[in-house]
Amino acid sequence: MKVLVAVKRVVDYNVKVRVKADNSGVDLANVKMSMNPFCEIAVEEAVRLKEKGVATEIVVVSIGPTTAQEQLRTALALGADRAILVESADELTSLAVAKLLKAVVDKEQPQLVILGKQAIDSDNNQTGQMLAALSGYAQGTFASKVEVSGDSVNVTREIDAGAQTVSLKLPAIVTTDLRLNEPRYASLPNIMKAKKKPLEVLTPDALGVSTASTNKTVKVEAPAARSAGIKVKSVAELVDKLKNEAKVI
Amino acid sequence: MTTLVIAEHENGAIAPATLNTVAAAAKIGGDIHVLVAGQNVAAVGEAAAKIAGVSKVLVADHAAYEHQLPENVAPLVVELASAYSHVLAAATSNGKNILPRVAAHLDVDQISEIISVESADTFKRPIYAGNAISTVQSSAAVKVITVRATGFDAVAAEGGSASIEAVSAAHDAGKSSFVSEELAKSDRPELTAAKIVVSGGRGMQNGDNFKHLYTLADKLGAAVGASRAAVDAGFVPNDMQVGQTGKIVAPQLYIAVGISGAIQHLAGMKDSKVIVAINKDEEAPIFQVADYGLVADLFEAIPELEKLV
Numbered sequence: 001m002k003v004l005v006a007v008k009r010v011v012d013y014n015v016k017v018r019v020k021a022d023n024s025g026v027d028l029a030n031v032k033m034s035m036n037p038f039c040e041i042a043v044e045e046a047v048r049l050k051e052k053g054v055a056t057e058i059v060v061v062s063i064g065p066t067t068a069q070e071q072l073r074t075a076l077a078l079g080a081d082r083a084i085l086v087e088s089a090d091e092l093t094s095l096a097v098a099k100l101l102k103a104v105v106d107k108e109q110p111q112l113v114i115l116g117k118q119a120i121d122s123d124n125n126q127t128g129q130m131l132a133a134l135s136g137y138a139q140g141t142f143a144s145k146v147e148v149s150g151d152s153v154n155v156t157r158e159i160d161a162g163a164q165t166v167s168l169k170l171p172a173i174v175t176t177d178l179r180l181n182e183p184r185y186a187s188l189p190n191i192m193k194a195k196k197k198p199l200e201v202l203t204p205d206a207l208g209v210s211t212a213s214t215n216k217t218v219k220v221e222a223p224a225a226r227s228a229g230i231k232v233k234s235v236a237e238l239v240d241k242l243k244n245e246a247k248v249i
Numbered sequence: 250m251t252t253l254v255i256a257e258h259e260n261g262a263i264a265p266a267t268l269n270t271v272a273a274a275a276k277i278g279g280d281i282h283v284l285v286a287g288q289n290v291a292a293v294g295e296a297a298a299k300i301a302g303v304s305k306v307l308v309a310d311h312a313a314y315e316h317q318l319p320e321n322v323a324p325l326v327v328e329l330a331s332a333y334s335h336v337l338a339a340a341t342s343n344g345k346n347i348l349p350r351v352a353a354h355l356d357v358d359q360i361s362e363i364i365s366v367e368s369a370d371t372f373k374r375p376i377y378a379g380n381a382i383s384t385v386q387s388s389a390a391v392k393v394i395t396v397r398a399t400g401f402d403a404v405a406a407e408g409g410s411a412s413i414e415a416v417s418a419a420h421d422a423g424k425s426s427f428v429s430e431e432l433a434k435s436d437r438p439e440l441t442a443a444k445i446v447v448s449g450g451r452g453m454q455n456g457d458n459f460k461h462l463y464t465l466a467d468k469l470g471a472a473v474g475a476s477r478a479a480v481d482a483g484f485v486p487n488d489m490q491v492g493q494t495g496k497i498v499a500p501q502l503y504i505a506v507g508i509s510g511a512i513q514h515l516a517g518m519k520d521s522k523v524i525v526a527i528n529k530d531e532e533a534p535i536f537q538v539a540d541y542g543l544v545a546d547l548f549e550a551i552p553e554l555e556k557l558v
Contacts, residue, residue: 016512017377026381093358094349120493123376124361129319129349138320138424141346144487154428159342160441160496161259162432162488166318168425178477178494179487214389215358218371221382226519229540231531235553238525238543242558246523246540248502249445249469249558 001148001170003046003055004110006101007039007075009068010121023219035071038116040078041176044183045146046114047079054148057081059108063100065089069199076194077186083199084108086207094122096204096211098130103207105135110171112153117142117175128175138168142177250279250369252335254303255326257343258285258293263300265442266339266396268403271300273396274337275404276366280304283411284329286322288315298413301405306413313421316430317343320422323350328418330355330391334369340395340497348395357389362497364400378493378516398441399499399520433488437463440489443472445502448491448518451478452507452528452547459485461548462506465555474498474518476508492517507547510535527551 011017012032020027035043049055060080062068065087072083086100105113118125132139140146140155144163147154148170156165158177186194204211232238242249252274257264267283274281283297286309294308307329313321326347330336336351338344340362352359363372364382371386372394440446447466449459459473466473474491475484491498493516503521508514510526510533518524519538526539527550536542543550 011377013513017380019381026377095353095356095358098353118494121377123378123493124359125345126349126352126359126361129346130353130359132319133323133350133353138422139346139350141319142342157342158487160488162430162486164316164430165428166316166425167428169423172424179481213358214387215360216386216388218384218386220376220384223375223379223382223519226524226538226540229524229536229538229542231536231542231544235543235545235550235557238541239554239557241541242502242523242525246502248523 001055001111002057002059002108003049004105004108004113005042005046005058005060005075005080006113006115007043007060007062007071008036008119009033009062009064009071010036010119013037013120019220019222023221025220033067035074036116036119038118038176040183041178041180042114042116043075043078043080044181045176048181049148050079059084059110061086061101061104063088063092063097072199073194074186076197077191078184082197085199085201086204087201088204088211090211092211093213093215094124094126095130096213097127098134099209100204100207101131102134103209105131112148112171113173115173115175117177128173132173138172140166140168140172140174143174144177144179146174146180250334251332252277252279252281252337253329253333254281254283255336255338255344255347256283256285256293256297257339257341258287258290261292263293263296263406264341265403265439266341266398268300268406269398269401270337270339270396271302272401272404273363273366274335275302277335277369279334282307284309284326286314286325287317288312294413298411299407299409301408303409303411306411307416308413309416309418311419313419316427317347318425318427319347319350320424321420322347323354324420324422325418326351327354329416333391335392335394337394337396340397344395348393352393355391355393357391357393358387359393359395360385360387361395362397363394364397378512379519380512397497399497433486437466438470438472440472440474441496441498444500445469445471446474446498446500447471447504447506448474448476448508449479449484449506450476450508451482453479453484456484461551465551468555468558476514505535506551508535509533510538
């Protein structure tokens with residue numbers, strides 16, 4: 001079966017971002033960008049499904065600026081067969097991305113679509129669920145285990161109180177949680193080979209999708225700073241401070 | 250202007266996060282209705298009717314809504330949504346699972362994990378693991394929002410007297426089914442609602458050593474959490490993870506033991522009132538957010554702390 005994987009180019013997870021002085025957003029100029037960590041897990045799961053003989057083709061798709069081709073090449077180096085970039089310089093909301101992905105799903109007709117559970121920049125945790133709604137598919141969010149059998153997939157999900165397993169009819173949408181797998185690294189020969197794999201570039205207009213939004217970002221501020229704390233010398237002093245100064249125990 | 254709050258419930262009881270969500274609805278203003286969807290949820294509906302500030306409770310009792318499968322619950326919410334200006338759910342694994350599906354059906358952008366209500370159409374939410382706070386304005390006819398429980402003080406669970414109305418709509422998409430569930434058992438307070446949280450990280454070295462934290466937690470009446478490192482190393486189950494991708498807590502007191510303080514962990518606990526860090530590495534980033542820091546070997550400090558509290 002064909003598996004579609006969506007990946008996002010985001011600021012690297014180790015970067016401590018700064019808010020712009022004019023409060024219009026965070027400063028992403030000259031900041032290291034990478035594939036969103038949850039998307040890496042999604043690519044890895046697709047590659048494992050192919051290695052098990054479940055998946056026959058892996059198509060990786062990204063929606064974003066021209067530079068997102070780097071993240072698509074990374075996915076190709078990890079084992080994806082071909083890539084699609086829906087190029088848009090605008091900052092898109094989850095709903096706009098879900099609509100664009102729906103157009104790609106209609107075109108490609110995959111049996112399984114794997115996304116990350118959330119992007120570490122917007123922290124929205126919406127796109128997979130929205131894509132499932134738009135395409136009318138079942139969803140297995142926050143997956144820690146994915147088992148395809150016949151025309152259905154069993155997804156074990158991380159929920160607040162533990163784990164839950166659901167059975168979904170294919171085609172279906174799965175979003176990955178941290179513990180689904182340990183993503184591999186791309187080897188140098190595979191990085192070289194990935195440069196020759198096909199990468200198709202589309203536009204929202206060509207897909208006939210409007211990316212208009214009902215949300216507007218008014219401003220972006222730095223969070224309130226915590227006042228500097230103190231170092232205590234002993235456990236006794238710590239307990240004294242907690243009892244008599246902070247009064248929390 | 251009327252807000253529909255989707256009740257979070259488990260084992261026949263209203264989950265505490267619902268009370269925080271109703272508090273957010275109260276800040277928006279207007280009437281507040283609560284939807285209880287599930288199977289055999291009459292008692293939950295009665296409990297919801299007692300929540301302070303709620304004027305009506307809708308009870309959708311049907312086998313299709315058992316286990317809150319989003320393929321079935323989302324169409325129910327969508328059907329009801331046209332009568333409302335706002336649809337709110339707690340940003341729990343359930344709320345996050347269902348609500349974006351509702352928003353997409355309504356063709357509106359969702360606003361995730363709000364921490365404050367500025368006005369009926371403007372909300373604040375953290376982005377970039379809490380390193381920036383975004384103010385978002387929505388022009389949607391129905392505003393679909395998840396609420397971060399720690400951003401709002403819970404309303405009283407008693408004192409209200411809402412009317413209860415049955416909703417007969419039964420949506421069964423037939424696309425998904427529940428197979429099984431494995432719930433972690435704990436006698437300690439729930440992590441997201443606890444007044445005191447004691448968390449362990451990689452510095453705990455193994456799962457067995459967490460018993461030191463459990464003893465301390467029991468003495469303090471605290472919940473026990475963990476960093477991603479401790480979960481990934483298999484010391485404790487993942488429902489104990491505090492952080493950007495785990496649970497968000499904001500207790501009165503957070504004690505971080507053997508936790509370095511990565512950005513992703515801080516995202517889940519830096520709104521705690523008082524933060525204590527116990528770490529033998531005095532350069533650990535956790536000390537930059539800690540109100541009280543103790544540079545010490547945790548295996549000596551924790552037993553001593555337990556004796557003194």
